[in-house]
Amino acid sequence: MIFKFEPHYFERAWGGQSLRHVLSRKIPSGKKIGESWELVDREDYQSSLTNHEYKTYSIRELLQLKSEFIMGPGWDKNRRFPILVKWLDCTERLSLQVHPPARWADALGGQPKTENWYIMHADDNAALFLGLKKGKTKEDFLEALAEENLESVCQQIKSKPGNSVLVESGRMHAIDGGNLILEIQQNSDTTYRVYDWGRRDKNGNSRKLHVEESLKCIDFNDTNVEIIEANHEPVQTLADCEHFRIRKFKLHPNRQIRLKDLNEQCVLLNPIGTSLQIGQMHLDSGHTGLSPYGASCTISSDNEGDLIVTDNFTDN
DSSP: OOEEEEOEEEEEEEEESHHHHTTOOOOOTTOOEEEEEEEOBOSSOBOEEOSSTTTTOBHHHHHHHHHHHHHOTTOOTTSOOSEEEEEEEESSOOOEEEOOOHHHHHHHTOOOOOEEEEEEEEOTTOEEEEEEOTTOOHHHHHHHHHTTOGGGTEEEEEOOTTOEEEEOTTOOEEEOTTEEEEEEEESOOOOEEEEOTTOOOTTSOOOOOOHHHHHHHOOTTOOOOOEEOOOOOSEEEEEEOSSOEEEEEEEOBTOOEEEEOTTOOOEEEEEESSOEEETTEEEOTTOOEEEOTTSOEEEEBSSOEEEEEEESOTTO
8 A cells, every 4th residue: 555645836936847748747837836845744834645544634644643554663643754755847947055964954043954866857958066076165166156157166967867866965056957856855945045046036136045054054075976877777776875765666567566565664656657556556657655664565567667766764
């Protein structure tokens, strides 16, 4: 069995309509939809269930009611679900930003956030900005910031579908236009923008920046970013950090994969390019499913595709 959820859609200055065109989502026409929050347990936003007898419940209500069945023995029912799953439609370039490391988060009134990007689609000229170019220093960065020429010091890496990158707290980053990304992250919504590429809204106003906070949080020694290239192995590890593990499973028609047994840790499922069958339940491509601790999980697919599986987050 799995639990499925209703997404929350958000307009963003850099958003577009890729969720409609690529994922077949029913989103408002003509709106710049930049984010779809697929699974979230926060004070301001709650995922609602779309299946089971609990379909009128939020994820918070479900955890209050069945915390040990979902998360395992000893889980505090008042504790937030530790992972937030999003789709990002980056039709235009996002701001250059950073998420605070734990040592700075409390002092700045925020929350640390490590996230992983899985690139589902990328235009020919799409790229990612990650850390500084080799040989560049904090002083070079400050000079480029004053001159509004940050492309000259930031490491830019070409995007390719199927690639993945771990963006740890403290890593300066931006997503270029032309990317559709599955983002799996710690349950945090703290972002400090250091630069927005001179962008202004229709009224000529720029978005709020957090330069002072950003400069405290950026790791200026971060010049060696590892991109995980897609391969053809049956199982590929995309990320394995203290907050979560993410693996990609290759799916083939009518071939079953046993992902977990009864009373094993909760896992998240994100099929890409195909739908899943889990017992009598169906999970469409691009959607998020939760397989609870108290249930086994065997999946199959009618077509070739990929399955992104996230686990190892219940002990954090």
